[in-house]
Amino acid sequence: ALPKLLTINGKEYPTSNKDTNVTQSILNLTNRNLHLNPNHPIGILRTIIETKLNSLSPYKTFNNFSPIVTKWQNFDSLGFPPTHPGRSKSDTYYINDTTLLRTHTSAHEIECFQDINDDSGHNWRGFLISADVYRRDEIDKTHYPVLYQMEGSHLWTRPRETSNMEAEIKSLQSTLNEMLINNKMTLTRCQDEVEPPTETRQDYMTEQETKLCEMHLKTTLEIVVLELCRLKNMKDVKMRWTNTTFPWTQPSWEIEIWWDNQWLEICGCGIIKQDLLLKSDFEKDSTIGWAFGLGLDRIAMLLFGIPDIRLLWSNDKRFIGQFVEGQINTFKPYSKYPGTLRDVAFWLPDILQDNEEIHENDVMEIVRDVAGDLVESVKLTDEFIHPKTHKRSLCYRINYQSMDRNITNSEINSLQEKVRNELVKKYHVELR
Numbered sequence: 001a002l003p004k005l006l007t008i009n010g011k012e013y014p015t016s017n018k019d020t021n022v023t024q025s026i027l028n029l030t031n032r033n034l035h036l037n038p039n040h041p042i043g044i045l046r047t048i049i050e051t052k053l054n055s056l057s058p059y060k061t062f063n064n065f066s067p068i069v070t071k072w073q074n075f076d077s078l079g080f081p082p083t084h085p086g087r088s089k090s091d092t093y094y095i096n097d098t099t100l101l102r103t104h105t106s107a108h109e110i111e112c113f114q115d116i117n118d119d120s121g122h123n124w125r126g127f128l129i130s131a132d133v134y135r136r137d138e139i140d141k142t143h144y145p146v147l148y149q150m151e152g153s154h155l156w157t158r159p160r161e162t163s164n165m166e167a168e169i170k171s172l173q174s175t176l177n178e179m180l181i182n183n184k185m186t187l188t189r190c191q192d193e194v195e196p197p198t199e200t201r202q203d204y205m206t207e208q209e210t211k212l213c214e215m216h217l218k219t220t221l222e223i224v225v226l227e228l229c230r231l232k233n234m235k236d237v238k239m240r241w242t243n244t245t246f247p248w249t250q251p252s253w254e255i256e257i258w259w260d261n262q263w264l265e266i267c268g269c270g271i272i273k274q275d276l277l278l279k280s281d282f283e284k285d286s287t288i289g290w291a292f293g294l295g296l297d298r299i300a301m302l303l304f305g306i307p308d309i310r311l312l313w314s315n316d317k318r319f320i321g322q323f324v325e326g327q328i329n330t331f332k333p334y335s336k337y338p339g340t341l342r343d344v345a346f347w348l349p350d351i352l353q354d355n356e357e358i359h360e361n362d363v364m365e366i367v368r369d370v371a372g373d374l375v376e377s378v379k380l381t382d383e384f385i386h387p388k389t390h391k392r393s394l395c396y397r398i399n400y401q402s403m404d405r406n407i408t409n410s411e412i413n414s415l416q417e418k419v420r421n422e423l424v425k426k427y428h429v430e431l432r
């Protein structure tokens, strides 16, 4: 049964049967702080990007925020509508009705704006935040319930700093060109279809300011992309910018890079909406700026050649012993342990308790809580409706496989038994 209070990193939080869906195995990941480990791929990557960005402008760095935030910080303050799917219990880990594990580092934008606003002794041009973020998701080689993100933002005070924007962009462009020349690299910006902009500029910014802000943002992020490709010895870099939307930026974009024959989306970004700056106590019309959120795990997996995301969480010396501060070594696989497939099939009850559909992520969560990193993937392999009874049947195939050791048959049997029992206990399914 669910305890009345959860103690997380020394603080107590009330729970509720209706809202709490975070499990102990997820909470156990909240104090790993891979981004602070200087010899871990995530920590190495974080340091490389931070160092590059700080060579361009002074950014105040925040790397120690607790992952527990309010619903207001994570969603409302940023302008997420009440019905946004990201808020649902199938996607987000709730501690209770008002408290959750942050799903992105943007949850801290307002407090960082307020902090650099008050910290007037320094001339910070913006901030960088690195932290773990939590999302309920499927289980496979590239999905894990915890990810690392780096958030960045750059601001200009009107008119003192905006008057200098053009010169700053020129300087960024020459930094980028020097990187290309010195390393004999090329950068191609691919635009398959000419996408019309989906969002217009904000009323409080001029056309000129909007254009300059966009160029500054894009050039800064292109420098980061080039720096990573340089360290990986890639010579011909292909990337593209696509239009998108976020509730707190306008206009908004995504960066994709061409890597291993596919487009990889690595970063969302945009020009910060005035509403967010007002909530952060900036004086009306005083400030303009951009923000981005970069996913570190996928990039680390590609840079370091890590084939399974669970390896990032391994404490095995054969993994962690391979990486050193400041270097991008290619991971040398130490062994491959065999996997064992097991199916679990069940009929869904006609009407689930409290009338909720069981979500695929709920099945994933049970497997994750029972077997943790001993599972390589979970896939829905069959789904059908009985013609007479109209009952729905689902079959999931679980691949039990550890990164670090052999799992015995009896160990797998007992894990599988627990998964089956939990499905019955929690969702009242009828096992087949």
Ligand code: PHE
Pocket: 103, 104, 105, 106, 151, 246, 249, 267, 268, 269, 270, 291, 292, 293, 294
């Ligand atoms: N938080 C967004 C995400 O996780 C990324 C983002 C950050 C977008 C900052 C715009 C500005 O997808």
